[in-house]
Amino acid sequence: xxxxxxxxxxxxxxxxxxxxxxxxxxxxxxxxxxxxxxxxxxxxxxxxxxxxxxxxxxxxxxxxxxxxxxxxxxxxxxxxxxxxxxxxxxxxxxxxxxxxxxxxxxxxxxxxxxxxxxxxxxxxxxxxxxxxxxxxxxxxxxxxxxxxxxxxxxxxxxxxxxxxxxxxxxxxxxxxxxxxxxxxxxxxxxxxxxxxxxxxxxxxxxxxxxxxxxxxxxxxxxxxxxxxxxxxxxxxxxxxxxxxxxxxxxxxxxxxxxxxxxxxxxxxxxxxxxxxxxxxxxxxxxxxxxxxxxxxxxxxxxxxxxxxxxxxxxxxxxxxxxxxxxxxxxxxxxxxxxxxxxxxxxxxxxxxxxxxxxxxxxxxxxxxxxxxxxxxxxxxxxxxxxxxxxxxxxxxxxxxxxxxxxxxxxxxxxxxxxxxxxxxxxxxxxxx
Numbered sequence: 001x002x003x004x005x006x007x008x009x010x011x012x013x014x015x016x017x018x019x020x021x022x023x024x025x026x027x028x029x030x031x032x033x034x035x036x037x038x039x040x041x042x043x044x045x046x047x048x049x050x051x052x053x054x055x056x057x058x059x060x061x062x063x064x065x066x067x068x069x070x071x072x073x074x075x076x077x078x079x080x081x082x083x084x085x086x087x088x089x090x091x092x093x094x095x096x097x098x099x100x101x102x103x104x105x106x107x108x109x110x111x112x113x114x115x116x117x118x119x120x121x122x123x124x125x126x127x128x129x130x131x132x133x134x135x136x137x138x139x140x141x142x143x144x145x146x147x148x149x150x151x152x153x154x155x156x157x158x159x160x161x162x163x164x165x166x167x168x169x170x171x172x173x174x175x176x177x178x179x180x181x182x183x184x185x186x187x188x189x190x191x192x193x194x195x196x197x198x199x200x201x202x203x204x205x206x207x208x209x210x211x212x213x214x215x216x217x218x219x220x221x222x223x224x225x226x227x228x229x230x231x232x233x234x235x236x237x238x239x240x241x242x243x244x245x246x247x248x249x250x251x252x253x254x255x256x257x258x259x260x261x262x263x264x265x266x267x268x269x270x271x272x273x274x275x276x277x278x279x280x281x282x283x284x285x286x287x288x289x290x291x292x293x294x295x296x297x298x299x300x301x302x303x304x305x306x307x308x309x310x311x312x313x314x315x316x317x318x319x320x321x322x323x324x325x326x327x328x329x330x331x332x333x334x335x336x337x338x339x340x341x342x343x344x345x346x347x348x349x350x351x352x353x354x355x356x357x358x359x360x361x362x363x364x365x366x367x368x369x370x371x372x373x374x375x376x377x378x379x380x381x382x383x384x385x386x387x388x389x390x391x392x393x394x395x396x397x398x399x400x401x402x403x404x405x406x407x408x409x410x411x412x413x414x415x416x417x418x419x420x421x422x423x424x425x426x427x428x429x430x431x432x
Contacts, residue, residue: 001325004047006037014040016174023413026050026338036322038330042071042175046331048310049321050338052345055366057321058313058334059374063088066313068376069331073175073183077167077190078243079236083379095379097221097229098237101149101214102383108285109212110148114387115283117144118394125427126399132422133257133401138165138250144387145245150200150238151213160200163193168247172415190239197235214241244380245387248307251416252388254423255305256298259352260396261403261425266354267396270294274397288389294396296354298388302370303340304352305417310335311372336369337413401425 006029009015019025019041026048029037036049049058058066067087070078078084083094100106121140125131139156142164146155155161170186178184204215215238222228229237260267273293277283310333318328326332341349345367346356371378378384403409407421 001320001323003327004036004038004322004324005033006039008038008040008045012043013174014043016041016043020172020174020414023411026335027341030338036324041331042073044331045327046333047324047326048333048335050335051342052339052364052367054321055334055336055339055369055373058311058332059366059369059372059376061319062313062375063316065315065317065319065326066332067316069312069314071172071175071312073173073186074171076175076183077171077186078240079190081233081236082240083237084240092375093223094229094233094237097223098218098241098379100221101217101241102380104285104382106214106217107382107386110383110386111283111285111390113147113212114144114390115394117147118391122395122399126429129428130404130424130426132424133427134250134254134418134422137254137257137423138246141246141250141253141387142242145242145249147213148383149214149241149245150197151204151215152200158196160193160196163189163196164242164246167193168243171243193239194235197238198231201231201234201238214238241380244378245383247416249384249387251305251307251418252302252384253391254418255307256301256388256392257395257401257425258403258409258419258423259301259304260297261401263352266297266352270297270392270396274393277393279397283390283393285386288386288393291389291393293354294389294392296357298385298392299357299368300352300354303346303356303368305411306336306340306370307416308370308372309337309413309417311376336372339367339369342367398429399427400430401427 009018029039029048030050035051035054036047038045038047040046068085070084075085083091083098086094117140125136142156142161143154146152146161152158152160167186167189170183173182173186175183177187201215205219218229218234218237260270270293273291277287313332313334315326315328315330315332319326340346343349345364366373371381402425404424404426407424410420411417412420
């Protein structure tokens with residue numbers, strides 16, 4: 001059986017540089033070769049595939065044909081014990097433990113602190129009047145993640161926040177371990193991050209458990225054999241939770257802010273829905289569930305600009321898809337962003353249309369996968385959706401923002417989508 005069409009690019013580095021620098025890399029090759037093609041990135045022959053059937057095939061054959069994979073840079077920086085890198089029964093066991101921090105009861109306990117931090121940032125931005133928003137949103141989501149996942153206040157202003165910022169820049173980089181390379185700098189930051197995390201964990205283990213953050217729940221969590229997480233594992237898992245609760249959420253919230261500023265008609269409908277809820281009362285999970293139009297808007301934002309563009313897997317058994325052989329040992333990238341642009345599933349895919357997600361329409365399975373799917377669907381999915389919705393409700397009720405002229409709003413897409421010029425806005429309180 002034939003291999004997928006395509007080219008491996010340059011010796012050794014293959015197409016890695018094009019992949020990292022050209023946001024249209026996959027789109028151009030799909031136009032040339034069709035829904036499946038081969039290339040070489042990060043030193044590995046890799047098959048790119050998109051569409052609901054491809055997602056279904058890759059995401060539902062975990063441990064049969066595929067196991068999770070990340071580029072070498074991400075593997076080194078996430079750490080060997082990270083849930084993201086675990087497979088098989090070990091992954092299932094650890095996932096069950098970590099899920100305790102994201103159950104509905106835990107989420108309900110996060111709302112008050114999330115609302116308080118959101119309010120503080122909104123007031124700060126209104127005082128600033130004009131700002132470059134993306135770095136501010138990064139600080140906001142890190143403060144929320146720091147408080148609710150690790151129990152620290154103002155995390156973005158701490159040494160932990162500073163090391164984390166530098167660490168995250170190298171996750172998807174060429175893994176040259178040299179002092180001046182991005183990967184080398186990020187590796188050094190990981191070595192500074194881990195003692196900070198260890199101090200936080202040891203303090204929590206010795207003190208009274210607060211129970212109001214994910215770390216407290218993880219320290220007391222026990223598996224079916226009554227065993228808890230070791231200190232070394234807690235460090236890697238907390239680092240992963242901070243990454244998952246910060247990087248991708250910043251991208252999603254920034255995309256929401258950008259798209260709503262570009263679509264005043266949608267903004268007006270979101271505002272109209274918010275007027276049904278008393279502005280003076282604290283938000284509850286029940287209220288958030290009733291915001292059905294806002295839910296459609298957020299779903300469409302995640303379709304149009306999914307924070308994670310695709311999922312990597314390693315082929316453990318040769319298999320066949322779309323009439324082509326996928327050899328054992330190769331990598332596969334199942335593409336979320338290209339699936340979300342499939343015009344057969346989403347007519348006029350470049351158009352922002354929240355009505356795609358009204359309850360009367362049903363989508364094909366695995367055609368909408370902003371959080372992945374199958375055994376490895378994003379563990380923090382409901383945490384992310386809660387934070388996005390709470391932020392969106394608060395900001396739309398009380399504030400307005402306009403995009404400032406003369407800025408590049410095109411998105412840098414690797415490692416996660418964000419506006420090239422940082423999203424410069426004029427921000428103010430509204431008095432409707």
